[in-house]
Amino acid sequence: MSKPLWPAVSGAVARDMQVEVISNNLANVNTNGFKKDSVDFKEYLSKTEKEGDLTADIPRSPIKDKDLYPLEGRDQSFVIVNGTHTSFKTGGLKVTDNPLDLALSGPGFLEISTPGGIRYTKAGSLKIAPDGRLVTSEGHPVLSKGDSGGDPASRFIQLNGRDGAIHINDTGEIYSGDDLIAPLSIVEFGDLKTIRKTGSLYFENKNGTGNPPQTATATLIKQGMLETSNVNPVEEISNLIRANRMFEQDLKAMKTVNEMLQREANDIGKL
Secondary structure: OOOOOOHHHHHHHHHHHHHHHHHHHHOOOOOOOOOOOHHHHHHEEEHHHHOOOOOOOOOOOOOOHHHHHHHHHOOOOEEEEHHHHHHHOOOOOOOOOOEEEEEEOOOEEEEEEEEEEEEEOOOOOEEEEEOOOOEEEEOOOOEEEEOOOOOHHHOOOOOOOOOEEEEEEEOOOEEEEEEEEEEOOOEEOOHHHEEEEOOOEEEEEEEOOOOEEEOOOOOOEEEOOOEOOOOOHHHHHHHHHHHHHHHHHHHHHHHHHHHHHHHHHHHHHOO
């Protein structure tokens, strides 16, 4: 493929991924506890791949214009996706009056157990499983405070056989009447850059040793409420329109370069 096509092709691929991410944000605008994603781009320069070998060489073939003005790879510039990042900005809070609905006001996460290991979530719509365990809406057990290195099953919270009304205070302690059942495991992280999505509502700590979960100190639990999605639909629609227009411009650039190459092959070759 000719070099002039690369900036447009790479830009179109990157914009396509951006459109996909924005569309997913809009699809989850009403999903409680959802955190929006965004795509970052960076410019790729072939020059940076050749830093170790920039020695000049005597041309062994007919001299070209770039031999007189060496670009050292700077003509090979194109766009690549630098990564997808999650915004952990707190969403709005809505009242449900359901005693098992919890909103986490602050940077904290609920610690839960899944078949894939320990995960973290902001989605506080909980329920009681048939066996009496406190679980998420998808059936994953919610964990109490305890040894994070031990067996998660030892930290499952049992609510069966409780006669009193369930009350959960601001720090996450669960009471049945005046009896303390268990304190919820609410954790915070010093560096949110290592927290990655594993699905729409669950997160995984990719650097468990370097960024261990800490007991929450800046998070309050609001019983009978839920945290809504932090997606701003107006902003996302504006971003989607902008990304689509940039994608169309990349397609037009590709078409223009292709027409130039056709003329080069069909017309200039006849001279």
